[in-house]
Amino acid sequence: MISLCLDKVSLGYGKRTVLYNISLEAKPGEMLGIIGPNGSGKSTLIRGITRLISPSSGQIFLDGHDAATMSRGDLARILAVVPQNSALPELFTAFEVVLMGRTPHLGLFRYEGEKDLAIVRRAMEATQTAAFAERRIGELSGGERQRLTIARALAQEPKIILLDEPTAHLDINYQMETLDLARQLCLEQELIVVTTLHDLNLAAQYCDRLVMLSDGEIYCHGTPEVVINTQAIKEVYGAEVYVYPHPVNDLPATLIAPEKDRNKLRQKSM
């Protein structure tokens, strides 16, 4: 069984440490959300797990292997990333970009075979991108490009998918669609899905467990009910909000109000 495990990992850029002693674990079929304010180190954590930066201390284990000892190719066969605002080359077609997901499975001398094309086609159908497979990237909207990078990640046939702010710049329907897809993949394919999110409501609704980062450290982690509460959000984000149980599933729903109504909100949350 595949697993992702961080053991006291510290990450940073040069001499500046951004994350201190992060330990966490994720199992297949589980969707783990990373939340925290801007600058708390969410993206740095993703970059560390994908080894774009190496830990200054601690170890990252993928499937029991120390990630630092794996080749880039081995890593890419286990781990796929959907980056935030991924830059895609405008002249390539959607299909060609998704096909790039097969890269870790192909050597220098091999062209994509029937099997690779079939995997790519299925990934595109699952993400509803097949309809514009032949169009050039330059002609596609932000939401379409975002779904393409998810299709590309699926084409890698990974065991772990990391999503960095997958819902940023998406309309609410695509936010839900994207996370529905992630959740479905997680459950049906027994994948580990780790996603950073800035929307606390999406995080509460879609993730099994949440890790809340604050100033480079884990402020708390656990189920959404444990992590998301008025007190924690006030301390970590410095924002006054009202957390109320969701009418359908009792998961914490975060409500906000403009300054003139905030007093009423405060009284409600008492």
Add this chain to the structure above:
Amino acid sequence: MALELLKDTTIPKTTTVYPLRWRSRVYAIVGLVLVLGVVMVVTSAIGSTDIPLSTLSEVLLAKLPFVEVKPTWATSVETIIFDIRLPRLLLAGLVGAALAVAGATYQGLFRNPLADPYLIGVAPGAALGAVIGFLLPVSWQAASIPLLAFAGALLAVAVVYSIARVGKTLPMTTLILAGVALGAFLAAVTSYLMIASGDKLHGIISWLLGTFSLTSWWQVAVVIPYIALGTIIIWLHSRPLNVMQLDEEQAQQLGINVEQVKLILLGAATLITAAAVCFCGIIGFVGIIIPHAVRLVWGPDHRFLLPLATFAGASFLILADTAARTVLAPTEIPVGVITAFLGAPFFLYLLRQKKRAIF
């Protein structure tokens, strides 16, 4: 979401239109190879002495093993074809191929449509080396000019590379800036030497503009291994180069060892460019318009772009050199003048035709 599709492990036999589009690009490669062959045969018949195609084909056939053709032509015809025109057009073809494939590689590596093979120091390095070569005693020049041009090109790129390198990584923007800055410095030295060169100035200027006028077989033999090896290395890295069009981080996340690929491709492209310019001078424009023209017509996939640019570049420079030696015969026009004079309008026409993003 049609997620159950992902679990479908049966692989459909029917193919999308994609493999078909690949096939058309493969046909395009074969087509360009054929065009190159025709260009070589036809241009070897054109010149100060026009040789009828029938005579030309007999002369060529006679050189093939197991074919016996009774010589009906003067021996001078054979000399013109084999000792003068053939080496010249082969060198022009090799140089055109090298510049075009190196240009496509640099544009891909830097993800910048303005990149050309001379961007990070090859041209100013080679120019300075060649000018120093011109200032040496005349009896040394045949060897000293190409040798110093070659060494100057590689040395300049090596200096730019070591300045731009930060630890284990090579930031591409720093590389370009370092290349431009060192280039300006070397160009200043070159200009000073040119002013001080006196009666050698004419030779220097015609070298700098590029010319194939003094080509012989040994030059072809010297250049072939570098260009062939470098081109093959570049072709083999076309998929990593495609993936690097995303950006460096995504390429790494897709399993590409980005720093290693950058080093290999920069090395190979620099080597073939240095080999290309060392005998014939700084021929401009081929390395920038041929890759763009190919990209406009056949798309940005480097697996097709690189070979297509190679063969298109070879044909283009052979044609340009033929024009250079025939238009004002017996005066030779520097081939660099022709490439810009013919190439620029053609490229502008292509841009106008497509009217869409080109990179």
